Amino acid sequence: MEIQAKNNIHIPGGDISFNADQLSVSNEDILKNLGMQLADADDYILTLIEQAKDVCFKHVKANACYAFIDNFSICVDKQEIVLNDKRFGAGKLVTSFLKKSEKIVVFTCTIGDDVEKESKRLMADGNALEGFLYDIIGSELAECVADGLHNHIEKLVAGYGMMVSNRYSPGYCNWSVSDQHKLFSLLNGNTCGITLTESSLMLPVKSVSGILGVGGNMRRLKYKCNICNDKDCILRKK
Amino acid sequence: MDKNELITKLTECVESGKVNKAAPYPPAMKGQDGADELTKKALEAGVKPVEILNDALITAMDRVGKKFSQKKIFVPQMLISAKAMNVAMVHLKPFFQSGEVKRKGKFIIGTVSGDLHDIGKNLVSMIVEGAGWEVIDLGVDVKATKFIETIKEHPDAIVGLSALLTTTMPNMQQIVAEIKSQFPDVKLIIGGAPVNEDFKNEIGADGYSPDPQSAVSYLNSLVA
Structure with a gap:
């Protein structure tokens, strides 16, 4: 069954910046990336985490860009989404959860490349643990910026009586990362300075791209892993 | 002392x-x-x-x-x-x-193309190096051509492929196939969150390592 956009109201896209004090990363989330819980961490590790957070937050240049796509269709049977005539093999899960969308939002966001550079410098100097912590904090910060953008769009569309779905990214939920180039083309060059490599990886590395659905019957679910059957996904294993 | x-x-x-x-x-x-x-x-x-x-x-x-x-x-x-x-x-x-001290052998490792996650790969590199192997780390987003060029330079090396995204597992399969087509005798070991023993068998790799220590055990078994 093919589902077409139903809402004729056009909402302009935009840019949004975040200050470091608008972002937060919990020690629990950092430790999860290390396979640990708070109770497993000694004072030395906790001190290193706090020091790393201080430096990383100073290096953050958080920006997000988004565009509303009105011309789209979603086919759950084909597991395909068509956005402005570009076809995306987004997979069964993504098409199922976006099928009630009245608009699709395409977005990118980034924290810049300073945290990544610091991480690599530390690793090159033989300080693998510190470099690893910077890398984890950078990833968490990028997700935090994506959360901030998600919240921004949620508030924006609430003014039109609509709600948002969860967000989905190429590379996850069985959606091939190779669709990144097509996704970026929908942003008309406004990608927060993020570029793609030949193999579709984002530079700066600490960036997030994806789509989310907007409509009167959309739901933003809290526990994403409960709705996905991909038992091998890294997000589930974390 | x-x-x-x-x-x-x-x-x-x-x-x-x-x-x-x-x-x-x-x-x-x-x-x-x-x-x-x-x-x-x-x-x-x-x-x-x-x-x-x-x-x-x-x-x-x-x-x-x-x-x-x-x-x-x-x-x-x-x-x-x-x-x-x-x-x-x-x-x-x-x-x-x-030459007074010799390594056990050479281990080429990289995260496959389309994937830039390097933490797991780095952990394996450190533990393998600590086990007495020379590690040649090709980094992340590594294409089959890069693996093959490096194998040509070090034909006696064992090769490790890492992936973190489920969507880059097909790239791992393709790289394994390309390496095996040119170097059928080169031993390949795979690792990373989404892969497992079944996937190893499916793509024709020689070993699967769920953690760094099992990578060392596999490598050591080849030179024992």
Whole structure:
């Protein structure tokens, strides 16, 4: 069954910046990336985490860009989404959860490349643990910026009586990362300075791209892993 | 300290992550010599470099890898131990260059194209190096052509492929096929969160490693 956009109201896209004090990363989330819980961490590790957070937050240049796509269709049977005539093999899960969308939002966001550079410098100097912590904090910060953008769009569309779905990214939920180039083309060059490599990886590395659905019957679910059957996904294993 | 005491103490330092005298970790060893000072003292005392490598450093990192597999320690402790080992290895570098000390073999490792996650790969690299192997790390987003070029330079090497995204598993399959088509005898081991033993069999790789220590066990089994 093919589902077409139903809402004729056009909402302009935009840019949004975040200050470091608008972002937060919990020690629990950092430790999860290390396979640990708070109770497993000694004072030395906790001190290193706090020091790393201080430096990383100073290096953050958080920006997000988004565009509303009105011309789209979603086919759950084909597991395909068509956005402005570009076809995306987004997979069964993504098409199922976006099928009630009245608009699709395409977005990118980034924290810049300073945290990544610091991480690599530390690793090159033989300080693998510190470099690893910077890398984890950078990833968490990028997700935090994506959360901030998600919240921004949620508030924006609430003014039109609509709600948002969860967000989905190429590379996850069985959606091939190779669709990144097509996704970026929908942003008309406004990608927060993020570029793609030949193999579709984002530079700066600490960036997030994806789509989310907007409509009167959309739901933003809290526990994403409960709705996905991909038992091998890294997000589930974390 | 006699030679045996130096080896025992050095092993303890690497295992517990005591890098040097100034290092604050672990707190219980504050102010004591670390791997840096003890390696130097061991060489000055006439301990053979190969004994330092085998009896202290490899022994310590083997214990670290096993404790990590058993979840008795976590990534941070493993990285601190790897740092202590690396500091000790700096003193042994001239003996590797002269040929007095030899590695067990060469291990080429990289994260497959389309994937830039390198933490798991780096952990495996550190533990494999600590087990006495020369590691050639190709980094992330590595295409089949890069693996093949490197295998041509080091035809006796064993190759490790890492992936973290489920959507880059097909790239791993393609790289394995391309390597095997040109180098059918090269041993390939795969690892990363989304892969498993079944996937290893499906794509024709030779080994699957769920953690760094099992990668070492697999590599050591090939040279035993």
